[in-house]
Amino acid sequence: MSQQNGRKINRREFLGQGLAGAIGVGVALGSSGAGSPAWAAEENAAKRLRKGGMVYRRLGRTELMVSELGLGGSPSPPPPVFSAALDRGVNFVDSSAVYGRGQGERNIGRMIKGRRDKVIVCTKFHPYRFQTDVKAQSIKAVEDALERLQTDYIDIICVHGASAPEQCLNDDVLAAFAQLKQEGKVRFTGLSNHSDPAHVLPPIIESGHYDVILLALSVFSGTRVTRADVKAGKVYDNWLADSGLQAVLDLAQERDVGIVAMKTMAGGARQKLAKYQVGETTLPQAKLKWALSREAVACALSEMLNFDILDENLAVVGTTLSANEQTMLRQHILDRSADVCRMCGTCLRACPAGVPILDILRYITYHDEHGKIRHARQSYRRHVSAHTFAACADCDACRRACPHGLDIPAKLRYARSVLA
Ligand code: SF4
Ligand code: SF4
Incomplete structure (x- = not known):
């Protein structure tokens, strides 16, 4: 049972909520009725909403309002950092059955105890690794995740690392997800993708079976630098369009599929990045700003493993990328381009x-x-x-x-x- 406006609601009512199910935010896109301030209507039209120090964005047709920044789950943050992130408005938490062989989900289960209604839990498993009884094994995998997470529902269950459309569009996998939704054990379905998105994702989006995509997306995805370019100091930054990735983002928007950016920090260990800082902005902050400046992106995941990183990341909420920050990113791309795989x-x-x-x-x-x-x-x-x-x-x-x-x-x- 969950509480709403002082009234207890059962799981099925709760799971059936769309906009009103913007859990953890306490507000919904549709909240600007009579008496709402003018800015609320404007924010609703833009599908964004500021509350406290956080900005929330609409996650496609799930109608969930997700914080611009989400907690990556491999590894999961220590409990005090996790708790502080929630207190500061972060409401999206990502995990997988394989993170720490289930320990990642167990950690999250312990940390969301008593705060379940403040968190959008997204987790993943690999149904395409099952050789037999795919439907039954998929259902069992999700039930095991529920146990590890100590919850009776998962907000978004994902196919982990889909590298071919048939891994998601398998009849048994779809039947398992349909049954799990029917039983109120999952609310929405999704997938994560680390490879060849321009070919893998369009049929999945077109199928209408998936609500959310966790997509590897970094500033490197949007740029190309040949060896000759490095010598000339040139960055070709129309690569998002020419690689077909922008078309994927456009299609997702057209079909109202929510996009969560992951692998946003591609390009090097953070301790080696201090030299790029411009003014107050660090390179990791500029990378997050770049991901969040894609219109299709609702949430950018990153690992927030200590309070310094939490503060650094949350400082980008609601900000935009400046010209100086873009220059900083271009220098980093020039330095690292030949080492960073775009997963094309x-x-x-x-x-x-x-x-x-x-x-x-x-x-x-x-x-x-x-x-x-x-x-x-x-x-x-x-x-x-x-x-x-x-x-x-x-x-x-x-x-x-x-x-x-x-x-x-x-x-x-x-x-x-x-x-x-
Ligand atoms: S060198 Fe590259 S392309 Fe050739 S077999 Fe090995 S991995 Fe494949
Ligand atoms: S190694 Fe190169 S070709 Fe292969 S996926 Fe990465 S960027 Fe693309």
Whole structure:
């Protein structure tokens, strides 16, 4: 049971609420009736709302009002930081069954106790890894997540890391989600995507079966720098359109699918970024501002693991990217472009051997930039073996295909040396 206006409402009533279910915010888009101030109507029209120190945005057709910044869940923040983030208006929390092998969800379950109605819980699992009884196993996976989270409903359940439309559009997966919704165990369905969004996402969006997409989106997604450009100091910044990613964002908006940006901090370990600071603005802040300046984006996720990062991140709420900050970002892009994978999938299509290049590049990022050494090695060893690279000896098709000049074979060799 939840409380609303002093009246107890049951789970089905609660789950059925749309705008009024803007939980944790205490207000809804449709709140500007008679007697509401003029600014409220303007904010409603813009699908944004300021309350206290936080700005909330409408998450597509879920009608949930989500805080501009959300808590990434791998790892989950320590309880005092988590609690302070909620006190300061953050209401979106992301997790997955695989984060800490379920420990991430358990941590969140403990931290939201007594505050469940203040939080929009989004979590994920991999239904496409089930070989048999996909519907039953998917339902069981969500029920296990409910237990770990100590809650009786999940706001947004996601297919984790979808890299092909059929992983989401499988009949058994859809049937499992339909049943879970019917039983009031999940409110909305979504997916996360780390690869080839221009090809993977349109059929999923068009299907109408998914309400939310967690999309890898950083300032690097919007830019391209060739080796010649680096020498000339030039950044080509129409790449969001030319890569097809902007078309995905436009389609999502057209179909009213909510977009949550993740991997917003691509580009390097934060401790090496101090040199880019302009005035009061740090580079991580400029990166968040860039993601939030995409009209389709409702919420940008980041890891807020201590109070300094929490303060730094929350300072960007409701602000815009200045010309000086854009200059700072361009310098960073020039410095790092040839090392940052945009997850466009071009190399995967060029590879004759089906090497999971993007997964391996992501494990390098966990290792080098996030300091998640154990997690990076475990993930690598689970999915990669020496046999994976059998066809690489006389080949550099991936390197030639990458539009951003990444020396992929060199990176694969590096991965073997630090992760195998
Ligand atoms: S070098 Fe290896 S990973 Fe790259 S395209 Fe060739 S086989 Fe694929
Ligand atoms: S390595 Fe290059 S081609 Fe492959 S996904 Fe990343 S940016 Fe695209």
